[in-house]
Each structure stands twice: as C-alpha cells, then as structure tokens.
Amino acid sequence: MSNKFANASGYDIRQAIRAGEITGNTSGMGSGLVQANLVILPEKYAADFLRFCQFNPKPCPLIAMSDEPGNPIISVAGKDVDIRTDIPQYRLFQHGELQQQVSDISSVWRDDLVVFLLGCSFSFEEPLISDGIEVRNISENVNVPMYDTNIACRPAGIFRGNMVVSMRPMLAADAIRAIQICSRFPQVHGAPVHLGDPSLIGISELSAPNYGDAVTIKPNELPVFWACGVTPQAAINNAKPDFSITHSPGCMLVTDIANSKLSIL
Amino acid sequence: MSNKFANASGYDIRQAIRAGEITGNTSGMGSGLVQANLVILPEKYAADFLRFCQFNPKPCPLIAMSDEPGNPIISVAGKDVDIRTDIPQYRLFQHGELQQQVSDISSVWRDDLVVFLLGCSFSFEEPLISDGIEVRNISENVNVPMYDTNIACRPAGIFRGNMVVSMRPMLAADAIRAIQICSRFPQVHGAPVHLGDPSLIGISELSAPNYGDAVTIKPNELPVFWACGVTPQAAINNAKPDFSITHSPGCMLVTDIANSKLSIL
Numbered sequence: 211m212s213n214k215f216a217n218a219s220g221y222d223i224r225q226a227i228r229a230g231e232i233t234g235n236t237s238g239m240g241s242g243l244v245q246a247n248l249v250i251l252p253e254k255y256a257a258d259f260l261r262f263c264q265f266n267p268k269p270c271p272l273i274a275m276s277d278e279p280g281n282p283i284i285s286v287a288g289k290d291v292d293i294r295t296d297i298p299q300y301r302l303f304q305h306g307e308l309q310q311q312v313s314d315i316s317s318v319w320r321d322d323l324v325v326f327l328l329g330c331s332f333s334f335e336e337p338l339i340s341d342g343i344e345v346r347n348i349s350e351n352v353n354v355p356m357y358d359t360n361i362a363c364r365p366a367g368i369f370r371g372n373m374v375v376s377m378r379p380m381l382a383a384d385a386i387r388a389i390q391i392c393s394r395f396p397q398v399h400g401a402p403v404h405l406g407d408p409s410l411i412g413i414s415e416l417s418a419p420n421y422g423d424a425v426t427i428k429p430n431e432l433p434v435f436w437a438c439g440v441t442p443q444a445a446i447n448n449a450k451p452d453f454s455i456t457h458s459p460g461c462m463l464v465t466d467i468a469n470s471k472l473s474i475l
Numbered sequence: 476m477s478n479k480f481a482n483a484s485g486y487d488i489r490q491a492i493r494a495g496e497i498t499g500n501t502s503g504m505g506s507g508l509v510q511a512n513l514v515i516l517p518e519k520y521a522a523d524f525l526r527f528c529q530f531n532p533k534p535c536p537l538i539a540m541s542d543e544p545g546n547p548i549i550s551v552a553g554k555d556v557d558i559r560t561d562i563p564q565y566r567l568f569q570h571g572e573l574q575q576q577v578s579d580i581s582s583v584w585r586d587d588l589v590v591f592l593l594g595c596s597f598s599f600e601e602p603l604i605s606d607g608i609e610v611r612n613i614s615e616n617v618n619v620p621m622y623d624t625n626i627a628c629r630p631a632g633i634f635r636g637n638m639v640v641s642m643r644p645m646l647a648a649d650a651i652r653a654i655q656i657c658s659r660f661p662q663v664h665g666a667p668v669h670l671g672d673p674s675l676i677g678i679s680e681l682s683a684p685n686y687g688d689a690v691t692i693k694p695n696e697l698p699v700f701w702a703c704g705v706t707p708q709a710a711i712n713n714a715k716p717d718f719s720i721t722h723s724p725g726c727m728l729v730t731d732i733a734n735s736k737l738s739i740l
Contacts, residue, residue: 386669405647405651406697432670
C-alpha cells in the first residue's frame, strides 16, 4: 500500500482514502508533502484551543484551521480537502473518553465544529534523512517513542497539561546538525527542546515510552527530544470537552503543501 | 583600561595600541566589533596555510588576508590598519619555537610576509550573552577552557594536527539556542562541533584544560565544544616553519567590522 502511494499527489491519496482504498497509516505516502495532525472541537472551545496553540507553538504548531465554524472544506491544505472524508481513521471522544474509531465523520458533522491542522514530525524527518542523518524509528520501522515530561505548557482556558516529547537518539554531531535543520521548520515542532539526561525533563526510563515504541540507543548517542503533537491530545484529554474528534495515530491528513514550503530559510 | 575602551571605535583602540596606551588583553574592548586572531607566515608557506584554512573552516575561519605579500596594510579589516603596530603583543617563532614577545613587529617585517586574520569566539559570545545565555568563562572572568581532541584536521602540505576546541557548559535548552545563534556566524567558528561526553572526542578530564582556565560545570549542564582558533597555532607548532608571527593570546586585532556583519542571516 505504502509503496503505491509513496510518490502520489496529495489529491490522489485523499481520493483513495475517500474510496476506502487506504484505510490505515499514511506514513511513507506522498513523499515531500506535509502531513497534518487533526483536532476538531465545537466552537465554544475553539478560542481557548487556538490560544493554547498560540501559547505553546512548539508542541502545537498550527498549520491551518477552518475558514469558519461548520465548514469542512480546508482549501489552504489542498485541492478539494474535505476533512470529513479525507483521513483514513478518526477517533471520536465524549468528555475525553474515546467512543469509537471511524473512517468517515460525515454523519457526526455539525455546524459548530472547528478544524485545527497541526504540523507533524514526518515533515522534519524527511530533511534529516536527506541530509544523511539516521532517524532510528524509521530505520527500525517502528513508531517514534514518545514520553510525558514535567515541562508545563502554558494553559489557556480549559486546556492545560505537560508537554509530550518524541525522542530520536543521535551522535552529538548529528544532533547539532539536526538542530540546524529543524530550526528552519518552526511549523513542524522546530528545534529540539532538550537533549541528554532525560531525568532533567521528568523522564525516568527511555526504554518505556508512554506512547509509541522503544528504539535502540547506541552507547555513543544522546537522546534528542522534540516537542510532540501528542501534547494537544493530552491537553484535550485533560480538558474533557463534551465532544471532540482527532485523527487516529499515524492516520494523517496528507496535504498538497510541500514540506520545503514550511522551511523559513 | 578595559572600561575606557569598551565602547571605543576600532580606529581609536588601534591608535591607543600604537601609542603604547593599550599593552595587553583586548577582551571587552570595542563592543560589537570583530576581533581577529593573527597568523603571519612567509610566502613560501602561505599557499599551504590558506589551503589548510579552506579544508578546516570551523577551526580556521579566514576573515581577511594580505592583498599581496609584504603589504602590512589590511584595509578590509578597518581604517588604516597596519598589522605591524596595531596589536598589543605579538609572538615571534623560529622553527616552531617561541623566540620573543614584542609590541611592534616593524623591525622584523619582511617583503615576503603574508597576513592571515581568523575569526575569534569573542564575536559569538556577544550574541549569546545578548540572548540571555550565560557564558561561564565570562561570568567567572577567566580565559575559556580549551582542549586538544582526537578530531583530525584535514592536512595541507606541512600543516596538520588535531582540532583544538573551546568548551562552554550550558543547560540543554541553552545549548540548543546557542547552536541556532552560532550557526548564523560561520566566520567565527559557527555551530559547536560536539556536546556531551568529552571522551568521545578524546578529552579525558574537563577540569584540566590544555589551554586557558577550567570553569565550573553545574550538575544539570552539558559541556558544549566549539572549534577553536588555537587549532591553526597548533598546526603551525607541528609544521615548524622557519619563521612565523602570531598575536599573544587575548591580544587581538580589533577591526572596524561589526560582529553583526558576520551573521549570514
């Protein structure tokens, strides 16, 4: 599946999702295209959530949002993007509890829903690999390890919580280069937030990530930590809004936006 | 002394050096101005040394050189810069052995001498401090600690040797920010070359630097290592050219060039 769509356009991938031909993980599809995390909230929570993103841009880098509440067409993300049908798997929550996982949200769409699209680390892993840096979760073909930390996000209304980070082990010279490369991409989490001793940010055991899979850390490597898009999901879990929708992990919106367009330099 | 010239122009500082009013360290003088390391070699060594700088730009960032052999006026460095008189203390070497330290090299000037001016870490310490990052050697008012490493420079003719690095301890978040800031300044050593475990680059004991002074490393800090301008001096010591001149440590050429002019962004 992944191979067939590795170099497909965002439009063709979204059409295949609508047609039920793609039903799972979008990792490795649409080479060079931005893939986005999804958060959908009723309008009454939207201003607080937008403020939360504004206050915490590294874990919550906002790429796009609804033109107006109730409008499911996100034209800035690509041709004919309909957020109700163009993601392979959605998660529906009530009061912070997962209710069900569905492949189409047309039947639950409401006029008061506001869509938020947030940057994702896929966009910076690509330029790292192009530069010759090994990204361990990709070479080991697993989900990136993610950890809860003791780094408090700045709260906004009902949204609050600690930052979640992803971790990629690297040699120091590669970590320095990765900081340079990722600094060019503030809309996909930007530069790392920490490196070295994990206990300094409240992580006790690297081999036991809170989300995702553990990866090998070689003796000469440092763990390098990036702000992670799971942070807003954790904040929503804490806030327990009466209704919310997210993408299922790894099942992203493939946009028409080139990763290179997010480079500020 | 330092206070009087803290905000002086490069020209005024050089005039005071010529007049014998400034005889030592130029640290803290000419706020915002590039200070440069000096290497002077006979023409027969100059092509090899220039190639050594080209091959090893991080430890040997060339800012300016003679228009032609024998010309002591380095106009690109500032108004009326005469390299024979405008540095407080010079060191004269024969076959790699220090012969004497003098405050004027007019009497030993020759028609075959070629001047090289190399960037210095003073230029990046200033934007680090402006950004709120503590630079330990400055806050402890000592010379930065420098270490021999096992990182081989790429040799050029007779010039060869391992990289010398300077070390500044920082919290991880400050180290990440320092990498961003220093990446803008490739002509003054640029981004660090290593951070974390010093043994990985052949340093056995941080409390015993090979040059300069030890500084305090706090428990939560990482050592961060930059390529250092002592590297070309070490390469010259190895090469043992029959004649060479350098500045005395800390006694730099204060140019008319603003540090900000060396920022590539």
